[in-house]
Amino acid sequence: MRRTLFESIVHGPLTEPRPDPDEQSLAELAQTLDGAARKRLGRSLSIREVDAGSCNACELEIHALNNAFYDLDRFGLRFVASPRHADVLLVTGPVTKNMEEALLRTYAATPDPKWVVAVGNCAFDGGIFADSYAVTGGVSKVVPVSLHIRGCPPSPTALLKGLIALVEQGSRSWNESLKPGARGA
Amino acid sequence: MFILRALIADGARAKAHHPWPRVAVDAKTWTAAVESLAAGDLTLVGLWGDGGDVHMALCNEPASEFAVITLACLDGRFPSVGRAHPPAIRLERTIRDLFGLEPDGADDIRTWLDHGRWGIRHPLGAAVPADSGGDAYAFLPNEGESLHQIPVGPVHAGIIEPGHFRFTANGEAVVRLEERLGYVHKGIEGLMEGAGLDQARRLAGRTSGDSTVAYALAFARAAESALGIKAPARAYYLRALMAELERLANHFGDIGAICNDATFPLMLAQCGILRERVLRAAEASFGHRLMMDRILPGGVAGDLSPEHALLLSALVGEIRRVFPKLVELYDNTASLQDRTVGTGFLSPALARQFGAGGFVGRASGRRFDARKVPGCPPYDVLDFDVATRDDGDVNARVWVRIREVEQSLSLIDQILDRLPDGPTAVPVEPATGEAREGVALVEGFRGDVLVWLRLDADGRVARCHLRDPSWFQWPLLEAAIEGNIVADFPLCNKSFNCSYSGHDL
Numbered sequence A: 001m002r003r004t005l006f007e008s009i010v011h012g013p014l015t016e017p018r019p020d021p022d023e024q025s026l027a028e029l030a031q032t033l034d035g036a037a038r039k040r041l042g043r044s045l046s047i048r049e050v051d052a053g054s055c056n057a058c059e060l061e062i063h064a065l066n067n068a069f070y071d072l073d074r075f076g077l078r079f080v081a082s083p084r085h086a087d088v089l090l091v092t093g094p095v096t097k098n099m100e101e102a103l104l105r106t107y108a109a110t111p112d113p114k115w116v117v118a119v120g121n122c123a124f125d126g127g128i129f130a131d132s133y134a135v136t137g138g139v140s141k142v143v144p145v146s147l148h149i150r151g152c153p154p155s156p157t158a159l160l161k162g163l164i165a166l167v168e169q170g171s172r173s174w175n176e177s178l179k180p181g182a183r184g185a
Numbered sequence B: 001m002f003i004l005r006a007l008i009a010d011g012a013r014a015k016a017h018h019p020w021p022r023v024a025v026d027a028k029t030w031t032a033a034v035e036s037l038a039a040g041d042l043t044l045v046g047l048w049g050d051g052g053d054v055h056m057a058l059c060n061e062p063a064s065e066f067a068v069i070t071l072a073c074l075d076g077r078f079p080s081v082g083r084a085h086p087p088a089i090r091l092e093r094t095i096r097d098l099f100g101l102e103p104d105g106a107d108d109i110r111t112w113l114d115h116g117r118w119g120i121r122h123p124l125g126a127a128v129p130a131d132s133g134g135d136a137y138a139f140l141p142n143e144g145e146s147l148h149q150i151p152v153g154p155v156h157a158g159i160i161e162p163g164h165f166r167f168t169a170n171g172e173a174v175v176r177l178e179e180r181l182g183y184v185h186k187g188i189e190g191l192m193e194g195a196g197l198d199q200a201r202r203l204a205g206r207t208s209g210d211s212t213v214a215y216a217l218a219f220a221r222a223a224e225s226a227l228g229i230k231a232p233a234r235a236y237y238l239r240a241l242m243a244e245l246e247r248l249a250n251h252f253g254d255i256g257a258i259c260n261d262a263t264f265p266l267m268l269a270q271c272g273i274l275r276e277r278v279l280r281a282a283e284a285s286f287g288h289r290l291m292m293d294r295i296l297p298g299g300v301a302g303d304l305s306p307e308h309a310l311l312l313s314a315l316v317g318e319i320r321r322v323f324p325k326l327v328e329l330y331d332n333t334a335s336l337q338d339r340t341v342g343t344g345f346l347s348p349a350l351a352r353q354f355g356a357g358g359f360v361g362r363a364s365g366r367r368f369d370a371r372k373v374p375g376c377p378p379y380d381v382l383d384f385d386v387a388t389r390d391d392g393d394v395n396a397r398v399w400v401r402i403r404e405v406e407q408s409l410s411l412i413d414q415i416l417d418r419l420p421d422g423p424t425a426v427p428v429e430p431a432t433g434e435a436r437e438g439v440a441l442v443e444g445f446r447g448d449v450l451v452w453l454r455l456d457a458d459g460r461v462a463r464c465h466l467r468d469p470s471w472f473q474w475p476l477l478e479a480a481i482e483g484n485i486v487a488d489f490p491l492c493n494k495s496f497n498c499s500y501s502g503h504d505l
Helices: A002-011 A023-032 A035-040 A057-064 A097-109 A121-125 A156-178 B003-007 B027-039 B086-099 B188-192 B197-204 B209-227 B233-261 B265-286 B306-332 B334-340 B348-354 B358-362 B371-375 B394-418 B474-480 B486-496 B500-504
Strands: A045-051 A077-079 A088-092 A115-119 A147-149 B022-025 B043-050 B053-060 B065-072 B077-079 B102-104 B147-152 B164-170 B173-180 B436-443 B448-455 B461-467
Touching: A002 B265, A002 B306, A023 A147, A023 A156, A045 A057, A045 A097, A045 A156, A057 A088, A057 A156, A057 B209, A057 B265, A088 A097, A088 A121, A115 A121, A115 A156, A147 A156, B003 B027, B003 B053, B003 B065, B022 B027, B027 B053, B027 B065, B027 B077, B043 B086, B043 B448, B043 B461, B053 B448, B086 B102, B086 B348, B086 B474, B164 B486, B173 B474, B173 B486, B188 B197, B188 B461, B197 B209, B197 B461, B209 B233, B209 B436, B209 B448, B209 B461, B233 B265, B233 B306, B233 B394, B233 B486, B265 B306, B306 B334, B306 B394, B334 B394, B334 B486, B348 B474, B358 B394, B394 B486, B474 B486
Parallel strands: A045 A077, A045 A088, A088 A115, A115 A147, B022 B065, B077 B102
Antiparallel strands: B043 B053, B053 B065, B147 B164, B164 B173, B436 B448, B448 B461
């Protein structure tokens, strides 16, 4: 074990530079979040992941955000075990009818203010499963969504760009509010 | 020896079903098959509905024989398989939910995938409108002193798929675990009906995202068998290459996650790096990190350039440099071994009875690997071992994965060495003017994936059944956790790593 730990010190980190926020995500957020909501978005967000019927590919890529290359923690973003600790719900899947109630209950258990990020093409509009008897067809049909990150599945970089846009949008409006003459939140 | 051949000798053989025979049988032969399953002479490979018929895929392992038998249900009923052979119970409950066909004599007639939320009953059979308010579900009763229940899920604490676990515990010891699944049922088999080949193979590739290569491969092979076409040699090698890369990526993810659940995150961090390197090499070589939509009926999409072949060789070299140190770390960390050795024991007898595939079966002594039997090119000319152990605990399931990583590295070397030149796909004309049927069994990282397919005269999917290896592994998790402490459940669960989506369809 000592050898492995020692090597990690000598080799330096694998972590890659921060990608720029996704422009499209910034634009979507500017529309979905009103001024007050934006100001409440801090630099640090707790995320609760909810699989609402995904094929698990999105989960694999969300998992990857925690690996040494992407290291989500450095952006003040971290995954938490309960919706009661969360600011953000990261929802995947076309929302199967069998998961609809569980998603609604998870949303209700998340304290305000809260934001929902829908991950993947299925979460956007049901994707390839949209026409099934067993799916509702997209997260926004069940709970309000602030941001969609598309892809099948979205790569960890795409996820990172979207999530950085989310914190960025918050910190931008926070900085605005600090300018002389700006009204407080 | 040829028990299966004898069983199907008298039945009417379906004309266009390949490569295994499919035979229409009467209730007497069906029941005889059930008795052979119960006696352990045959292994259940699949059981599914199809209009008013039920099909059962069977394997006689010693003779490497496979066959599908079909029973036309009289008045919508068929003799229960699960009554005598427990591995069939959940498959039967699913047939009842989706088709409305009744298993005669079944003990457990609770719904399984149908939670009463769809607004219809029997969506793939004679569908009838129904209330969508949700059904009550009667968990099995547990009686005894000082028992308490712990309900978990469907939304879990980690970044994992949803399912409900109902623990009954006495203090810390688990007395019974009962699973309730079906939360991610997307109706994939319903969407398959009437789909063209292109749409259908996309759906198949999204049955369980971690096994997208295995599913796409199984679907492609079933379609090719049905249509009587052969993919080019280079495509066979590239498919195997993708399948081994998928196995590597998932095994690294699993080994790291199992150790992490034993509070040893160093392994998760190190294995996470290896997993990411595999996915990046896959993206560079094939254009998608998980290699989704790369395998098509008739061949593969795209080709592997010589530079990318070198890149994959370098990847194998890098893994060979790093992985042995991690194996040593796993083997020499007493606190980690303390958690994994002896935990979550699955008996070889149960693994055999359930026909458990993948590391779950192989860690409990079941030497079945669909790459060997029924086999598919190029594995017949490649040199590799099937690693098994008999100790059946979490540790054994980790070690089987470690050995499979080593075998996959060797396979990738051999594939890159022998990669033949030539085209990577042949044109596919699905409209044949007659109904055609094909079946395929493919070894995914988790175990054997079964795809059964019937194409209509126009080349559209009339019925496609996809059976994830998890169907025969989930019930065994209930057995493996018995007597363990509640706190070891995540460890046991991760060591099984069953698919929710693949199971729920």
